[in-house]
Amino acid sequence: MEITARGKGPVVRAEACADSFYAAFESVTSKLESRLRRTKDRRRVHYGEKTPVSVAQATADLIDESLFEPGGGAHEHPDESRGRDSDEHTDYAAGPGHIVRTKVHPDTPMTVDDALYQMELVGHDFFLFHDKETDRPSVVYRRHAFDYGLIRLA
Template structure:
């Protein structure tokens, strides 16, 4: 089901979950304020899923939000005992990342000093405690299965931009086309605030 919020399209779907209309309206009300961070948001995808929580008995309620703008994709996810709390947590993380993206745009226009990489990474560290959605899904369906495939444009970018976009989507690694070498490369998170870089060679 799609809901129009200003110029922004919101799509709410459940993976093996029936999403009631009142929850869809709650999502629309909650995400309505996202446009204050970025007026160029095109679409927001919200996915609900029941999944296993390895630290608790039973299952937890998982919400994943993907915000598509004319710039980098911004993503967040959270798990909680109910979908309302999970939405609150995921929305808070998404707002922080959209705010960081807005700060970066202002930096590029010379209006303020940039936040440190350590500060950006600190926010992402909070996600490491959450179970990975793909892993949880794999646990449900048995080992050794590909449970999700994703594609994204191979737009050339610098290592610094790749690190920034990795933090925006909340991943521990990011595959990109290196603007300097033209080769497929991967940046990834190591211990604390350190990063690694892998480049393919002939």
């Protein structure tokens, strides 16, 4: 079972499997809860006089009223999802060696630490990002024994 939480912030994903549906559901929700808690803790300012803007104040003008109407927001137009990760499923010939999915990823410059954080939240073994330091596409990936690797294009 896999649950993906998408929103204005980072994409958070958790997956688990078990013998019964309810055991898998309980396991995946606890994983998702811990990742969401980690996200919240990372945003919390732990030092000094800097205080973050309240969520209510920051999102006051972003609330889409159609989401609160019955049936509202269920059918999103493809143009409205720009800026978020979007998937394009394509039907190609069955068999190995064919591209079956194309994903468009936003090009937001970030540091290597931010990319590692995003990779951990999504739960993937790699993460493609625009490196703020070198201004080039880069990939961070998980290695054996909890180490990470970084690939930068020349």
